[in-house]
Amino acid sequence: MNQVLFFAELREKTGVYKVDVELTGFSVNQVKEWVAKDYSMPKVQDAMVAINEEFALNETIIENGDVIAFIPPVSGG
Amino acid sequence: MSKDRYSRQRLFAPIGSSGQVLIGQKHVLILGVGALGTSCAEQLARAGIGKLTLIDRDYVEWSNLQRQQLYSENDASDRLPKVIAAKERLGQINGEVTIEAYVQDAGRETLESLVEEVDVMIDATDNFEARLLMNDISQKYNVPWVYGACVSSHGVSYTILPGENACLRCLLDSVPMGGATCDTVGVISPAVQMVTAHQVADVLKILVGDQQAIHGKFVTFDLWNHRYSSISVKNVKKRDCPSCGNDPTYPSLSMETQTKTAVLCGRDTVQIRPGQMGDRDFEELKERLVDGEVKENPFLLSYDQGAHRLVFFKDGRVLVHGTKDVTEAKSIYQRIVGG
Numbered sequence: 001m002n003q004v005l006f007f008a009e010l011r012e013k014t015g016v017y018k019v020d021v022e023l024t025g026f027s028v029n030q031v032k033e034w035v036a037k038d039y040s041m042p043k044v045q046d047a048m049v050a051i052n053e054e055f056a057l058n059e060t061i062i063e064n065g066d067v068i069a070f071i072p073p074v075s076g077g
Numbered sequence: 078m079s080k081d082r083y084s085r086q087r088l089f090a091p092i093g094s095s096g097q098v099l100i101g102q103k104h105v106l107i108l109g110v111g112a113l114g115t116s117c118a119e120q121l122a123r124a125g126i127g128k129l130t131l132i133d134r135d136y137v138e139w140s141n142l143q144r145q146q147l148y149s150e151n152d153a154s155d156r157l158p159k160v161i162a163a164k165e166r167l168g169q170i171n172g173e174v175t176i177e178a179y180v181q182d183a184g185r186e187t188l189e190s191l192v193e194e195v196d197v198m199i200d201a202t203d204n205f206e207a208r209l210l211m212n213d214i215s216q217k218y219n220v221p222w223v224y225g226a227c228v229s230s231h232g233v234s235y236t237i238l239p240g241e242n243a244c245l246r247c248l249l250d251s252v253p254m255g256g257a258t259c260d261t262v263g264v265i266s267p268a269v270q271m272v273t274a275h276q277v278a279d280v281l282k283i284l285v286g287d288q289q290a291i292h293g294k295f296v297t298f299d300l301w302n303h304r305y306s307s308i309s310v311k312n313v314k315k316r317d318c319p320s321c322g323n324d325p326t327y328p329s330l331s332m333e334t335q336t337k338t339a340v341l342c343g344r345d346t347v348q349i350r351p352g353q354m355g356d357r358d359f360e361e362l363k364e365r366l367v368d369g370e371v372k373e374n375p376f377l378l379s380y381d382q383g384a385h386r387l388v389f390f391k392d393g394r395v396l397v398h399g400t401k402d403v404t405e406a407k408s409i410y411q412r413i414v415g416g
Contacts, residue, residue, distance in 0.1 A: 007297060007304070008231040009262065017302075048248055054309040055248065055295070069306070071297055073249065076228040076264055077113045077203040 002062060004035070005069040010047060014039045023068065029058040031068060047072045083125050096285035097125065103284045104128040106195045108183050108211060110159045111135070112264065113225050114201030115147040116273035117280075121174075122167045124281065128175040129167070130191060133159040134182045134348070134394060135341075136377060144266040156388075158376045180376060181392050182350065183207055185330055188214050197280050198222040204339070205249070206329075209320075212237065212245040213327040216320050221283055225276045227268040230301035234275035235294075235310075236283075242293045243314035244321035267300050338403045341396070347406035349395045357393050365413055385409055 002023040006014050023031055028049050035044045049056050050069040062068065087097045105121055107114045110133040118129055137145075137152040137159055145159075152162040160178035167176055181187060183202070192198070192214050200208055200222060208224060215222040216239050224235045224245055237244055275296050282290045294307040319326045339348045359378050363371055369382040378389045385399040387409070395414070397406035 007306075008299065009229070011299075011302075012229075012262075017304075046250075050306075050308045053306060054311065055243075055313040057313060058250070060312075069308075071233075071308070073205065074226040074228055074231060074233045074297075075203060075205060077109055077111055077201050077226050 001064070003067045004031075005067065007069060007071045008074060010041070010044065010070050010072050013041055013043075023062045023066075024064045026062050027058065028056050028060045028062070028068075031062065032058070035070065043072070044070060086124060091287055091290065092281070092285055096287075099285050100127070100281070101125050102127050103196045104130065104194055105197050105199060105280060105284075106130040106132070106191060107199045107201055108132050108188075108207060109201035109203065110145075110147070110163045111141065111201060111203065112144045112266075112269040113227070113273055113276070114159075114199070115145045115163060116269055117199050117201060117225075117277055118163060118167055119146060119170065120273065120277045121280070122171045122176075124277075125171065126174055126284075128177070130177045130179070130195065131160045131163055132179045132181065132183045132187065133163075134180070134390070135159050135396075136388070137162050138344075140344075144264065144269050155374060156372075156377065156379060157374070158390075161376065180390065182348075182394065183210070185210060185214075189218075189330075192218045192220055195220055197283050199276055199280060200224045200226075203341075206339075208245055210329040213320050213329040215239055216244060216325060217327055217330065223276045223279055225272045227272045228264055229262045230265055230268050231297070231299050232268045232272035233298075234272050234279075234296045236276075236279040236291055238283075238288065238291065238293070239321065243310040244318060246320040247313050247315045247318050248295070248310065265300075271298060271300060338407060340401050340403065345399055345401055347397045347400060347403055349397065349406060349410050351393045351395075357389055357391055359389070359391075362389060362414070380413075382409075387413065 002021060004019045004021055011017050032044055036042050047070045051066050083097050086092055087094050105126055107118055110131050136156045137148045139153045141148055147163045147166040158180040160180055164176045164178040198211055198220060200211055211222050219239045221238045226233050279291055294309055296307050298305045316322050319328050341348055366380045369380055372379045380387045388396040395410055397409055400406050
């Protein structure tokens with residue numbers, strides 16, 4: 001089982017902060033596609049993804065127990 | 078100068094007397110003096126930095142005053158360029174700091190001409206085009222820079238040390254377009270201050286040579302919902318990165334990505350950069366501005382046409398207020414200037 005966290009504006013767009021879901025064996029890219037579709041959020045492709053508080057590459061494979069965080073780029077200043 | 082001025086900072090062991098001397102010899106460039114830039118500049122001026130270089134293309138407006146801490150109501154009424162107002166205020170805070178102010182867009186040429194004398198660059202901009210430019214300059218000239226950004230109650234900060242940790246381009250698969258901005262969801266001052274607290278702390282570590290104290294992680298937080306994370310970047314430094322990899326091409330430097338038009342963050346405004354920059358002749362311009370109200374100061378000329386307001390800067394740039402539509406803005410501009 002895995003946990004998906006949505007940070008910043010993604011939390012406001014999805015309406016949730018934390019989702020429990022089984023993603024073991026999928027790649028980060030596949031998880032991005034799933035989120036984009038399930039939450040109607042094409043912008044999620046721009047987000048940075050961290051697994052267990054380490055940024056991950058698109059091809060990284062999710063392992064059981066991993067916590068996956070979606071962090072949108074923040075631009076204001 | 079009172080000898081006590083920096084006593085509390087010298088008492089802080091990682092800085093000490095020797096660190097204080099170093100701070101007084103250093104030069105920090107701050108790109109953008111909006112919310113993040115004013116906060117960083119004030120902290121560094123109070124800390125006794127040797128020299129600050131400030132670059133900003135904008136002028137003070139009333140909606141800035143809620144969080145842009147160096148500006149007053151008079152600055153907003155006078156529409157003073159931000160760097161001019163900031164320099165004036167910083168001079169009152171610490172007269173020993175040398176401050177250079179540039180009223181302009183931070184293009185490649187400007188940054189390349191300044192960066193070699195600079196010890197650290199602080200990102201206080203509001204767009205990724207400028208950040209990727211800083212990122213390439215930082216790698217090419219081996220000068221650290223500190224990314225910072227905030228929106229709503231969220232903020233991020235990340236210190237990039239060339240040759241050490243992943244650069245901004247490693248972190249971003251593509252240049253992000255859009256996303257939440259200050260004009261869609263706003264921003265609160267505590268989020269600004271939290272970002273600059275992280276930025277300035279890391280800048281001080283670099284200036285006093287305590288690089289070991291820099292954690293090198295990407296900090297992200299949400300003050301309203303009390304969430305804080307520090308994310309490691311060690312898996313995403315890319316050997317083939319065009320900015321920091323083995324064979325860099327510095328795309329933001331070679332492409333010269335200067336857009337002619339840009340929709341500005343936070344307002345209903347489009348900026349236009351003419352192909353040839355240079356001193357705009359206000360007297361000649363005023364002869365064309367016949368259907369509206371003209372206001373002028375030594376730095377800019379504002380022309381209110383009703384639905385739109387145009388602000389002309391000496392360096393050639395024009396801000397078209399009252400639209401987010403680039404084409405419409407260009408057409409308004411060309412009707413007045415190009416005709």
